[in-house]
Amino acid sequence: MLLAQTIVSYGLIATKSSTHTKHHNRVRGYSWGFHGDFRNIAVVSDRQGSHIGMNNQVFDLQTLAKFEHPQITADGQERAHVALSDPQTLWFNTGTLCNITCENCYIESSPTNDRLVYISHAEVRDFLGQLKERNWGVREIGFTGGEPFMNPEMNAMAEDCLSAGYEVLILTNAMQPMMRKKVRSGLEQLQATYGAQLTLRISVDHWSGALHDKERGIGAFERTLEGMKWLRDTGIKMTVAGRTMWDESEEQSRAGFDALFRAHGFDIDAFDPGQTVLFPEMDANADVPEITTACWGILNKHPDQVMCSSSRMVVKRKGADKPAVLACTLLPYTDEFELGETLEQAESPVHLNHPHCSKFCVLGGASCTA
Ligand code: SF4
Numbered sequence: 001m002l003l004a005q006t007i008v009s010y011g012l013i014a015t016k017s018s019t020h021t022k023h024h025n026r027v028r029g030y031s032w033g034f035h036g037d038f039r040n041i042a043v044v045s046d047r048q049g050s051h052i053g054m055n056n057q058v059f060d061l062q063t064l065a066k067f068e069h070p071q072i073t074a075d076g077q078e079r080a081h082v083a084l085s086d087p088q089t090l091w092f093n094t095g096t097l098c099n100i101t102c103e104n105c106y107i108e109s110s111p112t113n114d115r116l117v118y119i120s121h122a123e124v125r126d127f128l129g130q131l132k133e134r135n136w137g138v139r140e141i142g143f144t145g146g147e148p149f150m151n152p153e154m155n156a157m158a159e160d161c162l163s164a165g166y167e168v169l170i171l172t173n174a175m176q177p178m179m180r181k182k183v184r185s186g187l188e189q190l191q192a193t194y195g196a197q198l199t200l201r202i203s204v205d206h207w208s209g210a211l212h213d214k215e216r217g218i219g220a221f222e223r224t225l226e227g228m229k230w231l232r233d234t235g236i237k238m239t240v241a242g243r244t245m246w247d248e249s250e251e252q253s254r255a256g257f258d259a260l261f262r263a264h265g266f267d268i269d270a271f272d273p274g275q276t277v278l279f280p281e282m283d284a285n286a287d288v289p290e291i292t293t294a295c296w297g298i299l300n301k302h303p304d305q306v307m308c309s310s311s312r313m314v315v316k317r318k319g320a321d322k323p324a325v326l327a328c329t330l331l332p333y334t335d336e337f338e339l340g341e342t343l344e345q346a347e348s349p350v351h352l353n354h355p356h357c358s359k360f361c362v363l364g365g366a367s368c369t370a
Pocket residue numbers: 098099100101102104105106107108109110145146147173203
């Protein structure tokens with residue numbers, strides 16, 4: 001049977017076909033579900049067994065590698081996608097500059113990496129306006145970096161979000177950028193006005209100083225503890241983000257954090273995964289399976305459980321005129337996950353075409369907003 005349709009998309013006249021010649025057996029069963037976003041349409045040539053994807057990129061169906069084609073997996077199945085079904089969190093990347101260089105920083109931040117530049121107060125305001133217009137129903141605004149308190153407008157951006165009624169979560173190492181006098185007095189005012197509406201999530205890679213410092217440099221643990229003590233004394237709500245790369249079970253890890261928090265009087269529950277978030281490691285080179293639409297049933301999972309169903313991240317790339325909206329916080333440098341310049345454009349579904357999607361989100365079950 002030959003079923004051919006013609007779709008005009010971005011100036012391309014595209015023919016899609018379900019002709020199952022020898023060449024096309026690999027795509028048999030692919031449902032061609034485009035879910036309303038024609039920018040992502042893949043086009044099949046029924047003569048050569050190749051696909052033309054966005055930007056006229058040609059894919060050879062015979063030799064598709066894993067995570068190569070946006071919508072088709074290497075074994076010819078429909079790649080899983082996730083709709084923005086319930087937006088709960090809008091993240092802003094404040095810029096990739098950081099006061100330190102950690103060994104395994106997923107965003108490669110450092111005192112010199114400014115691939116993502118400081119987002120401005122005015123740009124955040126513009127997105128708050130868009131949130132209203134689009135009626136997303138977001139409850140929380142998250143700020144991540146780099147080190148967010150390197151951005152001179154961090155407190156002003158937080159205040160705008162808090163005064164608009166959002167909960168604000170700032171991810172920080174609680175070191176010197178946060179401890180500058182002006183920043184501290186701004187935070188004191190925010191705490192006095194907005195109380196528990198503001199949370200700072202502190203990166204503490206491991207509950208022991210030795211392993212934390214192995215990642216972050218000698219003395220980092222003590223400086224972070226100083227910051228946390230100041231936050232404790234100021235009454236600012238704190239949570240912690242740790243990592244699971246150590247040779248210990250989750251129970252051991254949580255018990256270690258519990259002892260640390262008790263020793264310093266930190267009001268953080270080490271056994272609550274929302275207050276002490278333990279992140280799995282992300283290794284883009286690990287050999288992980290691709291997620292197909294069939295996987296949801298097999299794994300007994302639902303797309304709504306994956307982060308990109310409930311959040312987006314705004315970034316400002318170096319040299320760009322305007323910020324861009326990305327599918328999530330985890331893939332800041334992968335073009336395919338850049339959805340547009342506006343929240344409206346960012347409402348399109350996300351195809352899970354990256355090892356992080358499999359390892360970190362679908363199989364690992366991680367969430368940045370837990
Ligand atoms: S403190 Fe955070 S942002 Fe800075 S280098 Fe370390 S992991 Fe990256």
